[in-house]
Structures are given as structure tokens and as C-alpha cells.
Amino acid sequence: MTDREHADSQTPSIQGSVLGWSLTVLLREWSALVEDISRELPQGVRGYQVLSAAVHEPPRSQLALAQRLGIDRTVMTYLIDDLTAAGLIERQPDPTDRRARRLVATDAGRAELRKVERALRRAEGEALAPLDDDERAAFRALLCRIARHSAQSA
Amino acid sequence: MTDREHADSQTPSIQGSVLGWSLTVLLREWSALVEDISRELPQGVRGYQVLSAAVHEPPRSQLALAQRLGIDRTVMTYLIDDLTAAGLIERQPDPTDRRARRLVATDAGRAELRKVERALRRAEGEALAPLDDDERAAFRALLCRIARHSAQSA
DNA sequence: TATTGTTATACTCTATAACTATA
DNA sequence: TATAGTTATAGAGTATAACAATA
Numbered sequence: 001m002t003d004r005e006h007a008d009s010q011t012p013s014i015q016g017s018v019l020g021w022s023l024t025v026l027l028r029e030w031s032a033l034v035e036d037i038s039r040e041l042p043q044g045v046r047g048y049q050v051l052s053a054a055v056h057e058p059p060r061s062q063l064a065l066a067q068r069l070g071i072d073r074t075v076m077t078y079l080i081d082d083l084t085a086a087g088l089i090e091r092q093p094d095p096t097d098r099r100a101r102r103l104v105a106t107d108a109g110r111a112e113l114r115k116v117e118r119a120l121r122r123a124e125g126e127a128l129a130p131l132d133d134d135e136r137a138a139f140r141a142l143l144c145r146i147a148r149h150s151a152q153s154a
Numbered sequence: 155m156t157d158r159e160h161a162d163s164q165t166p167s168i169q170g171s172v173l174g175w176s177l178t179v180l181l182r183e184w185s186a187l188v189e190d191i192s193r194e195l196p197q198g199v200r201g202y203q204v205l206s207a208a209v210h211e212p213p214r215s216q217l218a219l220a221q222r223l224g225i226d227r228t229v230m231t232y233l234i235d236d237l238t239a240a241g242l243i244e245r246q247p248d249p250t251d252r253r254a255r256r257l258v259a260t261d262a263g264r265a266e267l268r269k270v271e272r273a274l275r276r277a278e279g280e281a282l283a284p285l286d287d288d289e290r291a292a293f294r295a296l297l298c299r300i301a302r303h304s305a306q307s308a
Numbered sequence: 309t310a311t312t313g314t315t316a317t318a319c320t321c322t323a324t325a326a327c328t329a330t331a
Numbered sequence: 332t333a334t335a336g337t338t339a340t341a342g343a344g345t346a347t348a349a350c351a352a353t354a
Contacts, residue, residue, distance in 0.1 A: 022301035027181040099312040130303040147176035149284040253335040
């Protein structure tokens with residue numbers, strides 16, 4: 001998606017569908033921010049997703065991670081090739097299954113991810129600029145409930 | 155976009171970045187909904203965007219609309235070819251510039267768009283399911299302010 | 309026989325360039 | 332000479348299939 005709709009400075013013109021317009025605008029902005037921030041990483045946004053999973057989540061096989069991130073296992077190979085070439089993650093043998101590789105972050109990978117996450121937190125601040133502190137907290141809380149519900153039913 | 159991150163049922167693991175996780179989850183769900191709903195239209199989401207603009211906005215040239223929607227003018231050609239073949243929009247000559255074509259929706263196009271927009275409003279309801287009426291209103295208001303700010307600075 | 313990871317191939321989508329008709 | 336729209340070509344990105352190693 002990555003997709004745009006009524007994204008100019010006018011008031012949205014779809015009757016009764018302000019949410020759709022707002023979501024689309026916000027989605028576009030957020031995607032652009034994330035894309036811009038993770039540009040320095042190999043494979044951009046996807047490199048960030050893999051690195052983040054390697055740091056913050058228990059080790060998984062390539063296939064398991066590919067399925068979770070919704071990307072093909074064949075592109076996962078190239079993705080990890082680039083990340084390992086950059087010294088950010090490693091393929092370690094899985095002691096319980098000699099076919100599988102566990103993905104773990106290197107120290108350099110952890111440091112790099114910290115930088116990216118700092119930038120993302122700054123970007124969040126920019127995205128919520130028009131709200132004051134109370135409003136931000138309220139928005140975060142509501143959004144979080146929606147997201148949790150969505151993630152559960154998925 | 156269209157991109158995924160920590161989209162499982164766990165609590166988000168990026169420290170202090172709940173917003174990023176929530177946004178990503180919500181945007182993914184919303185993109186999927188819009189994509190699913192506009193699947194019946196020629197060219198899917200993009201077909202919907204063009205049809206929506208043709209119905210709700212003053213007529214524009216192909217180029218002007220392409221720039222506004224952020225798509226290439228060469229793909230706009232194919233897009234409109236398909237939409238006109240389906241009888242949803244028409245290319246009309248611009249009386250002030252014989253090079254340009256104005257895009258206007260047909261009656262069938264307007265009817266089709268109404269159907270899509272009905273489905274979108276239903277989808278909004280699903281997306282906001284975990285919130286009660288007051289919370290929905292609050293969320294819409296906050297989101298709308300964010301989006302307006304974002305659209306203005308774009 | 310099924311599965312993980314890799315490689316090779318084919319396909320789709322998008323961007324670039326070239327062409328026409330107007331301005 | 333520049334612009335709106337179209338067409339043709341090339342490139343990037345993606346999916347499909349086939350393969351080796353292991354279960």
C-alpha cells in the first residue's frame with residue numbers, strides 16, 4: 001500500500017468516510033518515514049523488520065520468520081545474505097534440526113537497530129505534532145486497542 | 155507500504171514505540187480491507203482511486219490526476235483504458251486544450267463507486283470494533299487532525 | 309515422503325525513452 | 332520548443348519451479 005487517496009490539502013470528499021481518508025494519509029506518511037529511516041540498512045524496510053525480529057524476538061528459522069513477516073522464503077535468502085554481508089546478523093545452525101538456520105543479531109546489528117529505533121521515536125513525535133500531551137496519550141491508547149484487536153483476530 | 159512489523163498477537167516488543175507497532179498493524183489491516191473491497195474494480199485500489207476522483211472531484215486531465223495520486227502517467231493510460239473498457243469512466247476532450255483529456259465518471263461508474271463506498275464504511279466499522287461510540291468519535295477526531303496536518307505540510 | 313534452504317527461471321510491475329498531436 | 336497522451340522497451344522486483352541436504 002502504499003497507496004494514496006485524497007491526499008491533497010483539501011478536506012476529504014468521500015461522504016461519511018473521513019476515517020478512510022485520514023488513515024490513508026497517515027499510512028502514507030508513516031510508510032514514508034519508516035522507509036526513509038531504514039534506507040541506510042540493507043534491503044531497507046525489510047532489512048529493518050528482519051533485524052528487529054532478530055534482536056527483540058526469540059530466534060527463529062528463516063522460514064518461520066519469512067512466514068511471520070509475510071515475505072517469500074526465496075527473497076528471505078537474499079535478504080539475509082545482504083544482512084550477514086553487512087555484519088548485522090548471523091546464520092547459526094539449529095542444534096535440533098540440521099536443515100534449519102537460526103537468525104541471531106550481532107553486536108553491530110544491535111547497535112545499528114538502536115540507532116534506527118531512536119530515529120523512529122523521533123518520527124513518531126513528528127507524526128503526532130498537532131496533538132498535545134494528553135491527546136497523544138489518548139490517541140496511543142485507542143490505537144493500541146484497535147491494533148491489539150486486529151492482531152488477535154489475524 | 156504495505157509493510158509489516160511485529161504483526162503477531164504478542165505485545166509489541168519495540169521499547170517505547172507502541173505507536174509504530176500499532177500503526178503498522180492498523181495500516182496493514184486497512185490496506186488489506188481496501189484491497190479486498192476494490193478487487194472487483196479494474197486495476198483494484200488504483201482503479202478505485204481514479205474512479206473516486208472522477209466522481210467526487212472536479213474533472214482533471216490524466217496528467218494532473220496522475221501527479222495527484224502519485225502514479226506514473228504511463229500507467230495512467232492503461233488504468234484508464236481498463237476503466238473505460240468497463241464503462242465506468244470516459245475520456246472527454248478538453249475544450250480549452252485539444253491535447254488533454256478530461257476524466258468523467260459514467261452513471262455506471264457512479265453506481266459502482268457507491269457500492270464500493272458502502273463496503274468501505276462497513277469495513278471502517280469492523281476496524282473500530284473494539285471501541286464504543288464515544289471512543290470512536292474521539293479517535294476519528296484525533297486521527298483527522300493528524301491527517302490534516304500531514305496533508306497540509308505535504 | 310516431507311521440509312529447510314538455495315538456486316535458476318519466468319513473470320509482473322514499474323520506470324525510461326521515443327513518438328504523435330497539439331500548444 | 333514544450334506539453335498531453337500513447338506506445339515500446341528495459342529494468343527491478345516477485346513468484347514459480349527445481350534442486351540438495353536433512354528429517
